[in-house]
Amino acid sequence: MAIDIAEVKRLKDLTGVGLTDAKAALEDAKGDFDKALEAMRKKGMTKAEKRGEREARQGVVGTYNHDGRIGVIVEVNCETDFVARNEIFTDLVKDIAMHIAASTPEYVSSDEIPADVREAKKQELLAGDALKGKPADMADKIVEGQLSKYFAERCLLDQPFIKNPDQSVGDFVKEHNARLGENILVRRFSRIELGTAS
Numbered sequence: 491m492a493i494d495i496a497e498v499k500r501l502k503d504l505t506g507v508g509l510t511d512a513k514a515a516l517e518d519a520k521g522d523f524d525k526a527l528e529a530m531r532k533k534g535m536t537k538a539e540k541r542g543e544r545e546a547r548q549g550v551v552g553t554y555n556h557d558g559r560i561g562v563i564v565e566v567n568c569e570t571d572f573v574a575r576n577e578i579f580t581d582l583v584k585d586i587a588m589h590i591a592a593s594t595p596e597y598v599s600s601d602e603i604p605a606d607v608r609e610a611k612k613q614e615l616l617a618g619d620a621l622k623g624k625p626a627d628m629a630d631k632i633v634e635g636q637l638s639k640y641f642a643e644r645c646l647l648d649q650p651f652i653k654n655p656d657q658s659v660g661d662f663v664k665e666h667n668a669r670l671g672e673n674i675l676v677r678r679f680s681r682i683e684l685g686t687a688s
Contacts, residue, residue: 497523501530546673548574554587562587564679569672582666582674588652589659590679595646598676599660603641612637646676 493516501512501523512530519526549567566583573579597603615633624632642648647660654662659676667674 493517493521497521501526545569546675549677550574550580550583552580552583552587554584554591556588556591559684560591561682562590562679564590565677566674567677568670568674573670573672573674576670578666578670579674582663585651585653585662586646586659586676587679589649590646590681592652593646593649594681595649595679596644597641597646598678599647600641600645603645608637608641611640615640646679 493513497516498509498513501516502509512526515526515530516523519529546567546569548569548571549565551563551565553564554562564583564587566579566586568574568579612633615636616629647658647663649659651657651659651662657665663674663676
């Protein structure tokens with residue numbers, strides 16, 4: 491089966507793999523571009539997770555200002571200065587800053603949630619009417635599910651990405667790990683909205 495070179499180039503550009511790998515993926519998928527892309531993304535995500543152990547100390551401090559009313563500053567790290575200056579990386583930082591402006595996260599990830607904040611929310615949920623009459627083990631499972639959902643809405647990496655709600659911000663970052671071949675992580679951010687106390 492002849493593989494269209496334009497499709498090979500398109501797959502290469504989207505995934506950051508070499509031409510040979512892109513062509514092989516299309517051949518394996520019998521020319522089905524979407525299937526090849528999905529296979530390459532899965533492969534890239536696996537590599538990206540392994541990269542997560544490597545130190546990332548380079549990067550960019552990016553900013554976003556929305557109508558002079560909302561300002562965001564975000565630090566996104568990578569491993570090398572070369573990648574930090576890459577347009578794909580700088581666009582990623584801009585997209586993350588814009589997402590923060592729109593979605594108002596409180597934490598980068600669930601690892602940052604203080605234990606006392608988590609415990610206070612857990613006690614609040616346990617005291618709620620929804621659990622009245624439920625067995626203790628079932629109530630605990632319900633509360634754990636509610637806690638996960640509650641904090642997922644407040645953690646940047648767990649939020650649905652504003653440009654593609656089918657994908658979390660964390661998966662969007664992992665996709666860029668795969669494309670750029672480096673460990674990329676969102677270190678911290680600050681969001682200021684005019685007329686609000688915090």
